[in-house]
Amino acid sequence: MSSPRPARSGSGTWGPLRLLLRLLVMGIGLGLISGTALKLLAPRLAQGSINAPRVTGSPASQPLQALPRGIPLGRFEPHQELTGLSKKWAALAAVHKDLKASAYLLVLDDGRFAQLQSELPLPAASSIKTPILLAAMEDLDAGRLRWDQPLTMTKEVVGAGAGWMANKPVGTRFPFHEAATEMIRVSDNTATNLLIKRLGGKTALNTRFQALGLPGTVINNWLPDLEGTNTTSAHDLARSIALVDTGEKLSPRARDLFRQVMGSSRTNTLIPLGLLQGLGGDSADPDADLMAYGVTVLNKTGDIGIAYADGGLIELPNGQRAVAAFMVKGPFNDPRSTDLIRAMAAEVAKLLVPRGSAASQPGTQPTTTPSSTAAPAATPSTTAPSTATPSPARR
Template structure:
């Protein structure tokens, strides 16, 4: 998730905001049932204009994707809405007047009859697709799993792997404190680009931000600290290994020549291009060319990403953001995803109560912007079927 025009934090579909005040009058179940069952959503059901405008098309889209609404299960920590063709968990806030003040909907699950059917749904996508589902070392299902494809910020798994290796060798330590350097600043996603120079930060914090919120500045800090060569050792296809700052410089609207040379060049020419860009100022978001550039990316197969997940899935930094998976369905969930214009990847490591490990990685590349929410729904269906297989 290098940069997203909208926030899909944890790959959630978000409408409005979530309040903490207890509801009175209409219960959450009653309000949600009225909302999702309605053929026409009334604007007067909401406490403010933003929700009144955003929610009706969302409700219509859910019905189109999941079929007819059936019921809302009793709400506990979360609520569950059941449709004829799928379901989703959600949180809803009702104000003192019985109006909907907040609504947060997790990625919906479209029902499939089997893991194979859920996997086959990816074949209908345009462009190129790669998917793999593994149980320990066994492949349960796959689609082009060895095809290298652009994966956006899922490349950060390779950076974490290099860090893990150096810590294991005693050359670095999770608790090691470094001082923030101005040269690490990149563009969002993340927040570290706004940190003051020389602020103290541990390597564990850098890794946590890099994985959980895909902080690009934290990522570039770690690439600098572990060295580019160390990362390339585990990702030889990606040489020279781009920092996110270099990625954004290559996507500057005035850097067409640099971009073309980098995309078409051999290793030495690519290095020369990055050296020429080194002293250029970081572009503003408005200066980026927001179209797919296949030659300016990081490339991994889904099989390689699951191998990385197998090495890294037990690290605590991998478990902060569960992505599309429901934490309650699994004993352990580790996640990293990535997206760019025309690119999306979701990679999840899962473990059952008996210690059996699974991995699901899916990538979609196209020559136009991809439907991230639609892709996430397909992925959620795959996870749902895997859960049914793993815990019948």
């Protein structure tokens, strides 16, 4: 009888392989069965006939919610009138029967406001450059204008008076950012006219002002407009600044550029000096001395002798921001006009700037000097001659 044959040496390897193959086949089969079942059950799941949470839509299928534009920084929405301030302004203006005065203040963060004939259109002088800057920044934001886009000076846009660009030859090209800055920094009239033309002309800009809610703001003539035919109101000037700083009309980047340009203004003898006088100071450099009180002002003035204006953003020590604007029309070169604007601004400081600010501490009190008309020096423009100084003409 023969002995049993020994097991083959490879039989130990085939056992696990067979098991693995069986499991693989079973897995594929279960997958096919599950997929078929889910396909058959899908309509019932969609109809909610099976006890399962009903899906109303995935995030990808839902309409995207628009994000708020810009940072929430308040709105141009008056809520509570500061009646005491409004009455004080009225009393200050009533002393001068032959002056027409307009004033407006709005604290953007809480809606407190004061007014004095705030919607009365008066000669804008160079204060109209603020809403022009707003329109220009809108075009920049929309891609219709580049920051470095060259603007060519033609004979039509040459404006006498303030600024240095008119001294350049016709045909000179200025980048948009320089024209915008010089329009505010030294109130250059040629720069302003360059922007008016680039933005579509007077009629097109007037239509845009209406759409922005600036009904009293109208351009009838090229700058300098010494006759005072271009108009605006204190309400419009304040609103044009608020629309920027609240993020309603510009992106954060364009808002930063607007503030940068407004901060270059060299004339600080109306709202800034008035605020400082309301706090007990009187200085040749109001901007610097106001900083000791925690106050910053970004403003643009206007002056054609028969009319004066100033509108600006006021940043307060408590972090709140207010927009304010003052306009006065009166006899030519009458100092009462500018004195009245400063007096009304002084009342704003008395009301909104706390007495316990940093300036009341030892060593931080602003230096008092008798001058109230000097302006700080500014860095010359990149294309202006190094010796250029602003013209003494009206701004």
